[in-house]
Amino acid sequence: MKKFYFLFFIVLLTTAVISGCSEKSSQATAGSDQNSEEQQTLKATISAPKSPAIFPSILLAEQQKDIELITWETADTLLAQIQKKQAQFIALPLNMGANLYAKGMPLQLIQVNTFGSMFLVSTDDKVQKLEDLAHQTIFVPSQGGPPDILTNYLIAQNNIPGVKLSFVNLTEIGQQLASGAIQHVVIPEPLLSIVQANLQTDLHIAINFEEVWQKQFSKQLPQTGIFVNKAWASSNQHAIKQFQALSEQAITDLYQQPDVSLPLLSDFFKSNEKIIESALTNSSLHFQTAQQARNETEAYFKILLEIAPDSIGGALPNEDFYYNE
Structure with a gap:
């Protein structure tokens, strides 16, 4: 794992452009732009490991025609995806994200979705x-x-x-x-x-x-979250807002609509539905924004800093690590 951290030198995430339409009058233009922005389909790529963190993304890729899901299993695969600017949203273990951030990578945590598991x-x-x-x-x-x-x-x-x-x-x-x-x-x-x-x-x-x-x-054990490039985040706030809402709904759908979610997960993992149902039951998936999960995430990081400081880069991430909507 230590070798993994040193394989990364650049984190570049691609950007998406969200624009509104225009009308003749300034008042009509503002209203039209707002409606267009609200109705616009999110176009993005998510990269995730084959862990419980990928479950909601599997649903998103199926439900949203302009969302693509790619996976990473090794450091080399992930590095190649980053260098080729293949993903706007990337799922990483929280300590890995903190480690990269400590090394100067422009990452921001936007949500935590996997606890324990x-x-x-x-x-x-x-x-x-x-x-x-x-x-x-x-x-x-x-x-x-x-x-x-x-x-x-x-x-x-x-x-x-x-x-x-x-x-x-x-x-x-x-x-x-x-x-x-x-x-x-x-x-x-x-x-x-x-x-x-x-x-x-x-x-x-x-x-x-x-x-x-x-x-x-008396706290949850946060494990995996979604990260974005800081510069991209600052100019794509609406895209992040859309993604957050879709992610929260997808996590709800995983458990409340098993007749829909289990066949999709089973097909993705090439496994039968009983096995995937067991995996989903054992997985602790909850949606929390970075700010909502900050206290528990920092408590987790403090333990890691005490017993394995290198795992988070030797220091606690500062407040800029946590995306603020």
Whole structure:
């Protein structure tokens, strides 16, 4: 993960131009421009990883003819998208966005949409809580990433003795669990539901990081948000307003219209609807603007600054990091 942060040197996000129409009189012009602006379809590209943060974007791309969805899975893919100016809105883990911002990248957070959605699972039915992992090996993906940092933090805070953390490639988790090579692993959705459905051995959730975080800090655990280029944001406020409204509605539709959302998500992930329904149920998706989520996001960053300062670039982002509508 540390290598990931240093792969980025430029963050350039493309701009969209929103204009109104004109009429003969100044009063008519103002009214016409306003109506045109309100009715104009948002034309934009969203880039997101294949995590719960992409769920509402899948709906947006289906519902809005001028919204395109692209994905990134590696640093190289994302960097290429940025260099080619392929996306106006980009979903990133919050600590990654903060790290890039600390390195001088002109990013602004406009919304947080994913909280928690990360789990410690086990094939050992005796493991039901954190204390049961004493003197055990826990596998986590992405050294230096949130699963690594937060697992270490919870182990230390709860004084669990003899725990060893080891690392596993995300794509190998299912195979490693099936072979018995690993028993306890931190895994996000939707991979969790996919692995559970295909694994012959029972795999149960021992720790829901969101629940543990809320119990310990009385706050949600913010994980992923949508970022834009600061300069683009300043001249495209209406586009951002449209995107925010569409995003909030899409998150509502995910849960309130499963007959619509589940087939779309299933088709995207090439998986059956029962698996995707499980992934959606386990995912904690809520819409909050950057300002609404700021207190919880800063609380999260303060923990990271204490235990893994490099993960957010060694400093808390200042207020300019948070887009203000």
